Structures are given as structure tokens and as C-alpha cells.
Amino acid sequence: MFAGQRIIEEVVKAKITFIGSGNLAWNLAGAFDLAGHQIHQVISRNEQTGQALAKTYAAFYHSSVDKLFSDSDFVFLALPDKAIRETVQQIKVKGPVVMHSAGSCDLNAISDHYQPCGVFYPLQTFTMERKPDFFKIPVFIESTDKEVLERIRELAEVISNEVVELNSEKRLFMHLAAVIVNNFNNHLLTQAEKIMDEHGLPFRYLRPLAMETVNKAFEGSPSKNQTGPAVRKDMDTLNKHLELLRSNSQLSDLYKLMSKDINPDLENRM
């Protein structure tokens, strides 16, 4: 070997099939394609998005699970939680590792009916338009079988720098935490945007503050970072804010609950 020559370990091309053609399927397909794997087949009742996804990655498209090929290495059930168990029961072939990617769905939704199987859960919110940096997204994996788990790990490590084995019970707790930081904060941001809009203030003014709140939380501990009128028991400011919310009982209730949660001393004062 010459000096400077490097040994490049070639990734064995895996054949990957998606059942479902929503945001998750599009994002995973993009990441696996970039990593050199082959998107083999797309199965989706939604012809428009299913065919589009198949076409993008030169894969076969079918509308029914009956048509699932037996020569895929991995099959992703990129479906709503409810549809997972039902869809697994329609699988007639044997061979591929069948996985779901749902935070709150137990592995047994697959393993009760089909093996080899597993879970491949990337902890992120996906949309069609945005391409997140997949390497930073932690992927949580699970399987009933040790050897299958290693195959899933190998697949995950091609697109993510953080691959962690996690059982279904802990995954459910993590999904709860994810709903809190994503869906609930998005609700807060929606309320803040509404207030800004109503007063002709560009929402973007709040961006540095909203970003700093998250950065600070993860560089220390949010439990030590709390500031603002509630934690200070600053009744003047709390009452001024509640006065602004007089005609918005929904946000007013949320404001009171949040403030009391932040500072239990406010319990009988709001």
C-alpha cells in the first residue's frame, strides 16, 4: 500500500422499501439514497405521493401491500400508529426486516405477527420542504432478535451519528418528552405569533430569544434557567399581562397554569 492510500470500506447496498409515502418516508428515503442504499419499492394507497416518491428514487410503485417484494432487505412501515398492526397482518412474504418508526407504538405491534422485525425511530419532526441534517438526529432502535438488531444498527449508522438501543417502554416516555418540547412549544410559539401579529409586530423579533431559550437549556439545565415574572413573584407584571389577556380566556388560563407551575407560591394569587 502506498503512503496516503486509504482503505475505503464499501457500504453494501441495501434494498429498502417504504410502505407509506408521507413526510417520514420522504425524509428517510432521501437520507438512505444519499448514503448509497437503494430505494427498491414504494407501496402507498396515495397514488400521487407514492408514485412521486418512487419516481424520485427510481423505485417500483404499488398501491397494495399484497404486491410487497420478498427481496427487500428492509421494509419501513412509515404509517400512522393505528395502521401499523393492521398493515403487518397483510404482509404475505417472508424475509425482509420489517420496522416501524413510531415513538409511541410497541414493537409487538409487528412482532406479534411478523419476524424478523424491529423499530427504527428517528427523533425529529419531518416535513416535505425541509431537509434536516440527519447525522445529528438520534435514531432509537429495537428488535426481538440480537442479530437483526445489529443489522438495523448498521443501517442506522449510515445516516446518523447517534444510534441508541431503546426498549418500547422507554421510547414511549421519550415520545412524551418529545411531544412536550415540539408540539407544546409549537403551540406557545403560535400564541406568541398571534400576539405579535395583532399588534403589527414582526414575529421574527422573537427569534433570537426563542433560540437562546433552547440553546441555554441544553448547555446547562432548564430547571436552573427560569427567569421572568412568575419565578420572581412579580405580581405587577403578572397582573399587567393578565389584563392584556382579559378577552382571551383560553390563553389567560394557560398563562395562569404555566405561572403557577413555574412558581407554586402563586397558587392562590392569580
Add this chain to the structure above:
Amino acid sequence: MFAGQRIIEEVVKAKITFIGSGNLAWNLAGAFDLAGHQIHQVISRNEQTGQALAKTYAAFYHSSVDKLFSDSDFVFLALPDKAIRETVQQIKVKGPVVMHSAGSCDLNAISDHYQPCGVFYPLQTFTMERKPDFFKIPVFIESTDKEVLERIRELAEVISNEVVELNSEKRLFMHLAAVIVNNFNNHLLTQAEKIMDEHGLPFRYLRPLAMETVNKAFEGSPSKNQTGPAVRKDMDTLNKHLELLRSNSQLSDLYKLMSKDINPDLENRM
């Protein structure tokens, strides 16, 4: 003029005094010092932090407002809202532009007793340890006097790329929105951290998701980004989560309220 020679407009060195020596004073002093202004005097009842701040920027230190110099260009009341009005009444000198930096405090807390005056409100959460990029932080300014407002604008533009005139009423609404995206989200992050801790899961797993939630909100509109079990009316997942929170009535109440706010259809289902 030689080719390549540049005309450098020299910033006239302003003398700046801080009454108060907390997080805001430290952060503003650092930004103004960096911009070439002079930290002239620090007045603080807290001798330790007051003297430390004065020493850091080679300024005079005094413990009482009686000792305020008359030759400062600007005096910042970097104080809790409650202390502002009372402190203004102790000012005996004439000359400096006296400003507060409080989101929810009316300009008249100063102007009722002292002129020339104004508001200089940087929309950010400050701590001692972190040095935010000040140029990205919007600064909201106000004054009773047009000429004074221009002097404040000039001062603000040295440290921020976004300086906006805003009256006290609108500033109060913006402060309410700021409490929602900062204090309330910090509370959500605290709850998520607790759940992760309780199950031996590193909090940092949630960071990419929490960051993406904010980035996505400001690159589109959070009102269009809502995902998750509440907006999908996914009762299975909602009930699983509530089951996990059975012994935590506080977070359970917050979960229900948030979910119903996100999707009013859930009103009688949780």
C-alpha cells in the same frame, strides 16, 4: 486619498453609567465596552457585583444614587421593574439621558420625574456566563423627546443591527409574547428534562428536535406546523401519555390543557 484607504467614521466615545449590577448591566456593559464606549460609573447596593463590574471596565463604583455623576451621557436603570420609579426619584443631577430596559415598565415611570429619558429594551434573556451575539438582538427604543430618541438610536445602533422605535403599550404586548416563548418554553423544557432523567435518558437527545421546532416556526409560521397526537386526534397515543402521567397530576393537567388548546375537538374527550 490613496487607493484602498478607507474613511473610518469615529464613534464619539459616550460615558455610560449603570445603576444596578445584575445580568443585564453586565451584558450591556460588555457590549458597549466592545463598541468603544466608556463605562463611567457603576452604582449598586450590591457591593460585590457592583465593584466587580466597575473594576472590569475601569469605572467608578458607588453604592448610592446620591453619588451619581452629572457628566454621564447615558444612565441605565438596570433594575427590577418595581425599583425603577423609586430610584428615578432619588436622582438629583441634571443632564444624562436616563433609561430603563424593562419590557413591561412604562416610559412614564421615568418621565413623570426626570427628563431627558427613554427606554432601551434589548429583547433577550441574559445570564452572567453566556455572551450572546448582541448584533442579532433587536433593541426597542422610546423617548418623550424626538432629539433624545435619536441619541438613543445612535447608541443602540452601535451594538445591534435591529433598532426599532416602539411605544410602551406595544412593548408590553411584546413582553407578554417574550414570556411565552422564553419562560413558558423553559418550563416545558424543564418538564421534558425531568421525564428523561427519570428514565435514564440523556436530555441532549431532545436537542435537535427542540431546535428544529424553533427554526421551523420562524422559517414559516408555527400556526401551520402543528403535528403530533393532539392535532391528529390520536386518542390512543394521548391516552398512553396520560397513563404515563397518572401519578403527576400537575403535568397531566398541563398536558390536557395544551392538547385541548391545540385541538378544540378534544374538549370533552380528555
